[in-house]
Amino acid sequence: MKRPTILVLGAGYGGLSTVVNLQKLVGTDEADIILVNKNDYHYESTWLHEASAGTLRPDQVRYDIQGVINKSKVQFVKATVEGIDVNTKKVATSAGEYTYDYLVIGLGFEGETFGITGLDKYALSIANVNAARQIRDHIEYQFATWSTEENRDDARLTIVVGGAGFSGIEFLGELGNRIPELCEEYDVPKEKVRVVCVEAAPMVLPGFDPELVEYAVRQLEAKGIEFSIGTPVVEATPEGVKIKKGEEEFEFIKAGTVVWAAGVRGNRLIETSGIENMRARVKVEKDMRAPGFPDVFIVGDCALMINEETNRPYPPTAQIAMQQAVTVAKNIVALMKGENTKEFVPELKGTVCSLGEHDAIGDVMGRKLTGTKASIMKKVIDNRALFMIGGVPLVLKKGKFKL
């Protein structure tokens, strides 16, 4: 009998964890496992705010995929997925066409600009490791140019961050630490620099404990970060952003750098795949399969799951993506054996939001944490994610140990 082909698209937290779990469960001659990813490395999306601010080097947030897969069981293909058709079971990639018996889609997130004019053109987005490098270099370029130009334009030193959600706040925390270093490096007086966080919603970090949010805002404000809350961005231009401050009241913030961190959607390839979706996210069945396609699993940010307790979707997180991957791997093996699949049950351990290298806020297993304790917990979580994929060797190579 022909061995089934398991095709996994994307080597992010969801896809790579699925493969690492599959290679433990499937014998060499039991299936052909193929992993397709755009790059030959995996990047820690949860560390991209650090690479974007320049507090971590881009190579520190990524590692080789070949180093963590079992090459006798998994064929890795470095290619860009160009199209998915679940009706004909065909996946088009830059390295040719693939077909499958079981498909796992783990192609991750894309920035959501909600149709706001100019954002996709003039704002930068913390989307992947190269986009993070671009943000870091862009900010440095603005500082370097300011310090050399004759008629200095102080707006070069203004950074607008769109979004006071998780990634926006984590990025602001890193900027709070990085700006003083940049000022010293480029001889820029600190008072010339403005970092403004603009948020449409009436609050910072929705869903977080109000006391922890208050702590986070206080800490960031102490580092000179300004907050403009309840003031949606209505337009981005090459000069900055226009925000709405009241019924008929607008303000233009002139800025050399605009980073948009206000919302994510699933990968747009989902929209043409033949699977029903909402903003490229698939409302998956309880066992992580795509509705109507029993041989297709969705993992990570492309999957949408409703938390029945709150009747709201679970937030797209690495924590959930890695947990889903364990269920997806087990369910594929169950299908191969003709057994029933199991339901995915998230085990939410809490959330820690970093505010820079030595500060954070966290709600972990019902305990509220701030400052050094929360920051240590964040590093434990980061190292645990490495351990789950590459074991102790990967933790020793890429782990965070500086307290």
Ligand SMILES: Cc1cc2nc3c(=O)[nH]c(=O)nc-3n(C[C@H](O)[C@H](O)[C@H](O)COP(=O)(O)OP(=O)(O)OC[C@H]3O[C@@H](n4cnc5c(N)ncnc54)[C@H](O)[C@@H]3O)c2cc1C
């Ligand atoms: C700044 C920031 C901080 C965050 N902090 C946290 C946190 O503290 N805790 C937490 O739990 N979550 C956090 N998140 C969210 C978390 O990063 C995502 O939920 C997680 O990365 C989703 O995993 P994924 O596997 O779905 O996608 P990803 O990890 O994004 O991986 C997708 C993979 O698919 C590849 N790919 C994409 N398109 C193609 C294509 N066309 N062809 C081939 N390959 C392709 C990509 O290169 C990538 O390797 C953060 C996100 C950001 C941006």
